[in-house]
Amino acid sequence: MATSHDSLGLTAQQAGLARCGHCGALHRLSAESQCRLCGASVRSRKPNSLQRTWAFLIVGLMAYIPANLYPIMLTTSFSGNTSDTILSGVISLAQSGSVFVALVVFVASVVIPVAKFVIIAGLALSLHFRWAMSENKRHVLHTITELIGRWSMIDVFVVAVLAALIQLGAILTIEPGVGINAFALSVVFTMFSATSLDPRLIWDGVDRGE
Amino acid sequence: MNNKPRRKIPFDELIACASCDWLHFRPIIEPGSRASCARCGHELYTRKPFSIDRTLAAALAGLIFLGLSLSLPFLSLSSGGISSSISVLDAVGALWDSNMRWLGLMSLAMIALLPTLRLALLVWVMLRLRFRLGVKHSMRVAMRWADWMEPWAMAEIFMVGVVVSLVKVSDLATLTVGPAFWSLLGLILTTSLISIFLCKDSVWQLLTTRSA
Numbered sequence: 001m002a003t004s005h006d007s008l009g010l011t012a013q014q015a016g017l018a019r020c021g022h023c024g025a026l027h028r029l030s031a032e033s034q035c036r037l038c039g040a041s042v043r044s045r046k047p048n049s050l051q052r053t054w055a056f057l058i059v060g061l062m063a064y065i066p067a068n069l070y071p072i073m074l075t076t077s078f079s080g081n082t083s084d085t086i087l088s089g090v091i092s093l094a095q096s097g098s099v100f101v102a103l104v105v106f107v108a109s110v111v112i113p114v115a116k117f118v119i120i121a122g123l124a125l126s127l128h129f130r131w132a133m134s135e136n137k138r139h140v141l142h143t144i145t146e147l148i149g150r151w152s153m154i155d156v157f158v159v160a161v162l163a164a165l166i167q168l169g170a171i172l173t174i175e176p177g178v179g180i181n182a183f184a185l186s187v188v189f190t191m192f193s194a195t196s197l198d199p200r201l202i203w204d205g206v207d208r209g210e
Numbered sequence: 211m212n213n214k215p216r217r218k219i220p221f222d223e224l225i226a227c228a229s230c231d232w233l234h235f236r237p238i239i240e241p242g243s244r245a246s247c248a249r250c251g252h253e254l255y256t257r258k259p260f261s262i263d264r265t266l267a268a269a270l271a272g273l274i275f276l277g278l279s280l281s282l283p284f285l286s287l288s289s290g291g292i293s294s295s296i297s298v299l300d301a302v303g304a305l306w307d308s309n310m311r312w313l314g315l316m317s318l319a320m321i322a323l324l325p326t327l328r329l330a331l332l333v334w335v336m337l338r339l340r341f342r343l344g345v346k347h348s349m350r351v352a353m354r355w356a357d358w359m360e361p362w363a364m365a366e367i368f369m370v371g372v373v374v375s376l377v378k379v380s381d382l383a384t385l386t387v388g389p390a391f392w393s394l395l396g397l398i399l400t401t402s403l404i405s406i407f408l409c410k411d412s413v414w415q416l417l418t419t420r421s422a
Contacts, residue, residue, distance in 0.1 A: 007248035008233040012226035015233055019226040022354045023414045024255075026221045037418060038350040044231075093378065101377045104370070139229060139250055150361055153320070157301070157364075157371025158378070160317055164296045164304035165287055166379065172289070176308045184313050191361065203230035203250065 011200075011207055018044040046198040053124050056193035061117055063186035070179035073159050077172045085179060086110065086155060108154040109183070116190050119145050120197065127201050138202045145194045152187040156180055222418075227252055255411030262416075264407035266336035272400035273329045275393045276365070280322055284390030285372070289383035298322065298368075298390060320364040325397070328359045332404065339416055350417050357410070366398040 012019050017026045020035040020042050027035065027042050035042050046052075071083035084092065086109045094102035119141050126133050159176045166174040225236050229252035237245045237254075244256040258264075279298055286295035298321060306314035331352040338349060372394070376385055 006234045006237040006245075008224075008235065010233055011231040012224075012233045013231055017224070017226065017233070019228065019231065021228070022357055023350065023417075024225065024228065024411065025414070025418070026224055026226060037414070038354045039347075040354055096381060098377045101374055105374055108370075135230075136250065139252070143229075146361075150364060151367055151370075153364055153367050154371045154374060156313070156317065157321075157368045158374045160301040160305050161285070161296075161372055161375040162378065163308065164300040165285055165294065165375070166382075167294055168289060168292045168383075171292065172382065176305060176310060176313075181310055181313055184316065188316075195361075199229045200231045203232075 011203075013044045014207065018042050021046075045200055045204075046196065049196055049198040049201060050124055050127060052196035053120060053193050056189045056196055057117065057120050057124070060113075060186045060189035060193055063182045063189060064113055064117070065182075067179050067183035067186050070182065071177035072155065072179040072183060073162065074175045074177050075166075075172070076175070078170055083177060086183065089155075105155060105158070108152050112148050112152050113186060113190065116145050116149055116194065120190070120193055123197060123202070127205075130205060135202050135206060139199060142194075142197060142199050142202065149187065149191045149194055152190075153184070156184045156187070225254055227254060256409050257412060258407060258409040261407055261409035261412055262336055262340050265332065265404055265409075266340055268400045268403040268407055269329050269332040269336060272397055272404065273326070273333060275397040275400060276322075276326055276329060278393035279365075279390045279397055282390040282393065283388040284394065285376075286386045286388060287379065287383045288386075295388070298394070320362060321368045324359045325363040325365045325401075328356050328363050331356045332408075335413070339413070345417055353410075353413060353417065363401075365394065366401060369394050369398055 008015065012026065013029070016029045018029050019026055020038060020040055022040040023035060023038040025035055025037040029044060033041055068086055071085050073084040073089065075082045075084070090102050090106045090109070093105060123138055123142060123145075125131070126138060159180045162174045163176045166172055223236055224233060226233050227247035227250060230247060230250040232247055232249040234245075234248060234254065239245050239257050241257045241259045245254040246252065247254055281297070283295045283297050286293060288294075299318075302314050302318045302321065304314075305311075305317055335349045335352050335356075338344070338346070372391070376387075379385060
């Protein structure tokens with residue numbers, strides 16, 4: 001553990017330094033725009049972090065609506081055609097007795113996306129209006145959203161595998177539905193949204209003495 | 211650069227927290243331990259024993275598993291006398307054939323291209339470091355790309371999707387898992403081993419100090 005003895009008592013920005021986001025090399029503020037070590041562009045804070053976060057979040061949210069309304073999977077069989085949305089897929093899984101797997105899909109496709117929308121919007125609002133919230137709590141929330149977002153892609157891969165596998169002609173055929181397009185877009189854009197939010201902004205409030 | 215600094219800043223002895231920007235002197239830590247930010251507790255860096263050797267081994271194994279996963283059949287099913295067998299790439303092809311080409315391409319990147327490229331870059335950098343072949347600037351670019359690709363390489367998420375699909379069709383037909391299924395499992399194991407073994411800060415230190 002680093003003790004307070006090792007800390008300089010100020011941020012890199014206050015010391016006139018900027019940290020490369022990829023390799024961690026320190027640079028003089030505004031002296032270099034490209035990292036001398038790895039070549040990435042060096043910025044003290046991600047530029048327009050909040051605007052980008054909101055833009056990506058809103059697109060993600062907009063895509064999430066058709067993702068839930070339109071079918072993600074079309075099943076054609078001799079006994080008739082059915083289509084599944086995200087929720088009806090979860091329900092039919094649960095009814096067939098696979099409660100645990102239904103729960104996994106529900107968490108990946110519903111709980112994680114909705115939680116991400118709420119958490120990212122909350123964090124962005126808290127930064128915008130400078131709410132008095134614990135920095136540590138917000139830091140943890142931000143780390144969680146960055147880690148869990150990618151797991152929402154499960155449903156996309158399920159549809160892809162089933163559509164490839166279940167091609168039994170007239171007996172049973174599964175095809176991907178348009179909803180899965182919107183869902184994949186939603187996941188990708190909320191991932192962009194989470195990475196656009198610069199966690200250092202959370203702590204800058206402390207440095208301003210708030 | 212006319213504005214010469216009044217005092218030389220000891221860049222190599224300082225480290226800033228990636229999460230809150232708090233500046234620290236690099237604490238000297240023992241192998242196998244980690245240094246955390248004094249303000250937010252986020253990891254500053256780690257020192258892992260035999261990091262290069264172990265990462266190299268895991269990345270090489272991962273590359274082999276990935277090659278097997280992509281070339282062998284991984285699921286087959288039979289129902290009413292009809293049987294079909296698919297490879298990982300067929301799942302991507304199913305999206306492509308249903309007029310969802312961008313989604314097919316994106317899945318191809320997430321399941322196959324990005325994991326392969328990331329493992330290959332890691333193997334190359336680790337090999338050169340391990341056998342002291344000298345530091346090239348392209349190795350730093352490779353490490354930066356490997357870092358960037360990490361969240362978008364989703365082979366393990368694909369695997370969970372496969373297991374869910376298995377459960378979904380288990381009452382419709384008889385399913386058999388092929389060899390690629392097991393090598394995908396191996397790939398997930400080696401990918402998590404890489405995240406355990408890889409000590410990014412040590413690699414960057416090596417890439418800094420051994421510069422040509």
